[in-house]
Amino acid sequence: MFKKVLIANRGEIALRVLRACKELGVATVAVHSTADAESLHVRFADEAICIGPPQSKQSYLNVRALLAAADVTGADAIHPGYGFLSENAEFAELVTKMGIKFIGPRPEMIRLMGNKVAAREAMEKAGLPLLPGARGKLANAEEAEKIAEEVGYPVILKAAAGGGGRGMKICRDRAQVRQLFETASNEALAAFGDGTMYLERYVEQPRHIEMQIVADEHGGIIHLGERECSVQRRHQKLLEEAPSPAVTPELRREMGEVALSAMRRVGYNNVGTIEFLMDEKGRYYFMEMNTRIQVEHPVTEQVYRLDLVREQIRLSAGERLERTQESVVPGSHSIECRVNAEDPVTFAPSPGKITGYHQPGGYGVRVDTMAYEQYKVQPYYDSLVAKLVITGANREIAVKRALRALNEYVIEGIKTNIPFHKRVLVHPGFVAGKYDTRIVEQILNPPAPEGAPKTTAAGG
Ligand code: MV4
Numbered sequence: 099m100f101k102k103v104l105i106a107n108r109g110e111i112a113l114r115v116l117r118a119c120k121e122l123g124v125a126t127v128a129v130h131s132t133a134d135a136e137s138l139h140v141r142f143a144d145e146a147i148c149i150g151p152p153q154s155k156q157s158y159l160n161v162r163a164l165l166a167a168a169d170v171t172g173a174d175a176i177h178p179g180y181g182f183l184s185e186n187a188e189f190a191e192l193v194t195k196m197g198i199k200f201i202g203p204r205p206e207m208i209r210l211m212g213n214k215v216a217a218r219e220a221m222e223k224a225g226l227p228l229l230p231g232a233r234g235k236l237a238n239a240e241e242a243e244k245i246a247e248e249v250g251y252p253v254i255l256k257a258a259a260g261g262g263g264r265g266m267k268i269c270r271d272r273a274q275v276r277q278l279f280e281t282a283s284n285e286a287l288a289a290f291g292d293g294t295m296y297l298e299r300y301v302e303q304p305r306h307i308e309m310q311i312v313a314d315e316h317g318g319i320i321h322l323g324e325r326e327c328s329v330q331r332r333h334q335k336l337l338e339e340a341p342s343p344a345v346t347p348e349l350r351r352e353m354g355e356v357a358l359s360a361m362r363r364v365g366y367n368n369v370g371t372i373e374f375l376m377d378e379k380g381r382y383y384f385m386e387m388n389t390r391i392q393v394e395h396p397v398t399e400q401v402y403r404l405d406l407v408r409e410q411i412r413l414s415a416g417e418r419l420e421r422t423q424e425s426v427v428p429g430s431h432s433i434e435c436r437v438n439a440e441d442p443v444t445f446a447p448s449p450g451k452i453t454g455y456h457q458p459g460g461y462g463v464r465v466d467t468m469a470y471e472q473y474k475v476q477p478y479y480d481s482l483v484a485k486l487v488i489t490g491a492n493r494e495i496a497v498k499r500a501l502r503a504l505n506e507y508v509i510e511g512i513k514t515n516i517p518f519h520k521r522v523l524v525h526p527g528f529v530a531g532k533y534d535t536r537i538v539e540q541i542l543n544p545p546a547p548e549g550a551p552k553t554t555a556a557g558g
Contacts, residue, residue: 227381252299303377458504
């Protein structure tokens with residue numbers, strides 16, 4: 099096992115990793131920007147090092163400062179958390195070259211999955227189902243048009259270097275492909291430094307379902323079922339649940355086996371998530387693979403009773419998986435509400451000081467947060483304040499418990515999206531488990547009742 103882990107992150111995930119390290123008997127080094135000097139991850143760590151001013155670029159993304167901090171503290175491993183440098187293959191490589199273990203998959207694996215065209219090709223070879231589309235990258239607009247005609251409309255243009263919804267364009271006919279290809283490619287070049295594009299058949303009402311993979315460095319590999327992540331707005335997930343109401347035990351077994359077989363073929367190690375898009379008929383297609391621990395990992399931990407961050411660290415230290423596929427069975431239902439410091443109606447960020455704070459508790463309630471009374475939500479970072487993770491014997495109990503917990507939650511001084519979560523949890527489609535990625539839009543702009551006169555937002 100490692101002696102000392104440097105946590106290259108902040109907020110709730112820094113605290114989450116720190117707690118796992120403590121339970122493993124591993125010393126911790128916190129790093130922080132000047133804005134985060136008072137943070138809990140700094141206070142609870144064995145050592146803390148200031149790595150720069152508030153802006154992420156100058157602190158949590160500052161590779162030289164992070165490597166220097168690891169060097170002077172004698173850390174033998176770095177945990178990147180999620181976001182920031184967690185999927186930066188160059189960073190993982192630099193860390194490895196210093197003789198420090200990067201807690202995550204090998205850098206080649208991060209690089210492969212970071213290029214969506216390469217990942218798509220590799221995953222198809224490894225046996226995962228793909229949507230019909232371009233085999234590799236598109237050379238030009240003419241090729242895009244030709245393939246779009248073969249595939250049939252609508253199609254979606256995506257940037258190879260994009261991901262998470264960035265750099266996508268939906269095209270409903272040949273003219274749109276012609277018109278949008280250059281724009282999309284130029285935008286991708288400006289945003290990611292790589293204008294490479296690919297194309298797929300577009301699914302109108304998809305569900306976003308992802309499988310959790312856990313692999314050791316000795317060939318041991320298991321999956322921990324799926325998470326349903328269709329409650330999103332502008333590619334920001336708001337609420338996730340496990341298991342997915344759209345996945346039967348048989349489908350779970352099938353998707354798990356297909357995913358494991360693909361991961362064995364590419365020699366995947368450590369934790370990872372395979373994102374699938376599911377169409378109206380329940381068919382599933384590989385989208386992207388994430389090589390980090392994800393924000394929504396707790397719902398899987400609750401349902402499968404396995405500490406994913408502890409496992410991630412253990413496996414990185416060369417230890418073996420202790421669980422077999424047969425021994426991991428879903429035993430409950432779990433829902434995560436991402437409590438963000440933002441306006442519940444406009445979704446505009448709402449940083450500032452939390453002047454009053456009381457968090458929910460009781461049976462089946464877990465709150466992963468860095469917040470406390472007087473905590474200042476910073477404007478420099480993402481707006482996540484807490485993950486309210488609710489677990490129940492079944493989905494119905496979990497939904498009711500989540501509402502109960504949200505009603506107990508008091509956060510004063512800043513706006514939060516707690517009111518929005520309450521609306522999701524009573525939405526008939528959500529309650530029935532029959533929803534897709536359009537659900538947030540449907541909650542914000544409910545369809546007018548049959549026969550009702552048309553009204554504007556102002557009611558005129
Ligand atoms: C799609 C799609 C429909 N068809 N690809 C958005 C995030 C990125 N991982 C892929 N995304 C999508 N890809 C095809 N071929 C629809 C989306 C999409 C979406 C996916 C998951 C969750 C929410 C979404 C919201 C809009 C679009």
